[in-house]
Amino acid sequence: MINRIRRFLPKVRNFSTANLQPETSLPQLHPLLIQRAQNLQCEHQELSKKLDSYDPVLQIQFDRISQIMEKYDKFALLNNEVSELSKIKDQELVEDAQTEIQSLIPQLQEMCNELKNKLLPPVKYAECKTMIELRPGVGGNEASLFTEDLLQMYVSFAMHKNWKYKIVSTGKTSSGFLNEAILVIDEPGSYDILRHESGVHRVQRVPETEAKGRIHTSTAAVVVLPKLSEGNEQSLRSDELQFKPGEVRIDTMRASGKGGQHVNTTDSAVRLVHIPTGMIVTQQDERSQPQNKAKAFAILRSRLAERERIQELEKQKNLRTSQVKTTDRSDKIRTYNYPQNRITDHRCGYSLHDIDGCMKGEKLQDIIDKVTEVEYEERMDEMVSAQSTGDKEV
Template identity: 65%
Template sequence: MIRFIKSWQTLLPRQTYRFHTTVTDSVPVLSKSLIERAETIRKEHAELSDKVANEYIPDLQIKYDNYSSILSLYDKLNTYKQEYQELINISDDPDLGKEAQQELETMVPEMSKLVSQLTVKLRPPVKYAEKGCIIELRPGVGGSEASLFMADLMNMYIAFASEMNWKCKIISEGKNANGFLNEAILSMDTYGSYDIMRHESGVHRVQRIPETETKGRVHTSTAAVVVLPKLSEGNESSLKEDERSFAPGEVRIDTMRASGKGGQHVNTTDSAVRLVHIPTGIIVIQQDERSQPINKAKAFAILRSRLAKIEQEEEQKRQRQLRQDQVSTTDRSDKIKTYNYKDNRVTDHRANYTMHDLPGVLSGKKLGQLIDVYRFM
């Protein structure tokens, strides 16, 4: 950063040279409302500082860290603004002006990047943005290859959660008669994970040569991902609260004998639970646990998340249709991402961006970077 001393001006000749540039004509700035939001966060951050210093409360600590990240970007932008003005002041200087212009050309793109990031982070939060999330995965077009791809996506999200130090667990897995997964439900309990993972909702497409393909032909398959805000812990202690959130008669509760994994005990007791939400027709079935109360708690947690997602996106009268559109539309034309094994690339079609590191994305190490491209558009 160039520094200048006013007394130098007396030593300079009267003739000056103006360096014309379009860089200084397009300096990115934050809107007044976003600046006010940043200053509000600064006050809340100071209040949280005392609380997290005296007691460790996970949600408060995560909120504090999130605010710290925002303020770091905001303070960096303000520093750039000060330096920018200093450079403008000497841009007509015959000795220092050319170097000042060069620094401006480097600085303005950095300022633009910061403004873009802050615009996303400071805008009014999405409803339930602070919540954890539930991720539902189902195979689409492609038969058994679609099921295998769905399993790859599930493992990718589990690995990404590990990279982010998020709590993640498999709530439920379902298999078809051939032993392939036909459904998987994950739970990420960490504060704010929904705000990041919601960008993964949609149809994912894979292009690769299946292991069973003898002629080396590339097959195309799909899997559907739905990300829901998590409103319940999904355990026995939260069950009463979950049940109270529904009006009498709003949910029909059926119990039955479980099928599938769990051994003889599961299959000989009425441990499975089916919930039917009467107004929307949404059905949730849980049978993975031996305990009926635990299955019931998990089912209510999933039901609440599904209803919250619907409420968030559409009016009440369109709830059922929205759910069908989101979950069951798995044709290739609605894809949000394509995973191409031959070319070692992953393309986000919404952002028109391609990353040539398929293993990095599937391992979870580069997934966050790919999500951020669309998230910060």
């Protein structure tokens, strides 16, 4: 019967996305996003003309726009098909047409949701891999235990997504509790997803060491950075060239703590001091000084890149920095309440009643999606405001 209905629909071939006019009752894109799609279509055509000879930079740009236009074309086709089905008046076909519309609308909604963020101006470093730094805040040993839980949550999330990952650095207190961890996720584009995790995470639960069953509140700080370097000896030379002579002071020292024969016998540990900002990076996990130096430079580049991105946001949009300023309980983005089995993200007001599912990495995407929705609304408001005042694109 569906094939019989489709014979009544006009053939849609070589249509122009510029003429897309969605029905008001259907999932639809903001007119400014449709305008951006038209601009991207023109840019796509121009890039295709320039790619007669291979240019890696232009090719990456072309491929990115191609993926967006492929989704937009599919959205336009679905929209047109639903629109035409809704115009059918034949009594024998109208019921089947409505059934077909109901089956297509979820696809249309899903495609619309994807395009909403794809058609916004890209976030800086959105296509990068990810470096996540975690540190305990207030709460003593319980804060350290919670930091380990968060580290495992992100590892589980990476495994759930089939992303490659590696814990590149960990630090322990004299009591054996975690005081710092750095996790790298080697998946292009993962930074755009995980950047929303930056901030102070708060936990409310009864610690294992609490004899009287009292609920304690502790925090951990999470900083998500774009990974700009592989952090190995092969990338070290190019990383060093990113800085002016004398901009980075390099100190070498003997590693401390547990670790084998190299500890306190060779100057394998490295400390970098970025003179203009005072930023300090120390690495001692590897037995080789060049390997520690390479890791340190990779971390320094990522920290400086994220610092620059946040400064640009504050300058352009007058926004409060989304990164961690303190590890105080009041400066929090999310609360993990174990007695109530509830995780609440304070940026979007969304609560998930499945702590176990989130900590296993299976439900974390649900929270990220809700935060992304809020960000989309904010960025759309900025685009509308910029359009009304005649400013350049946000």
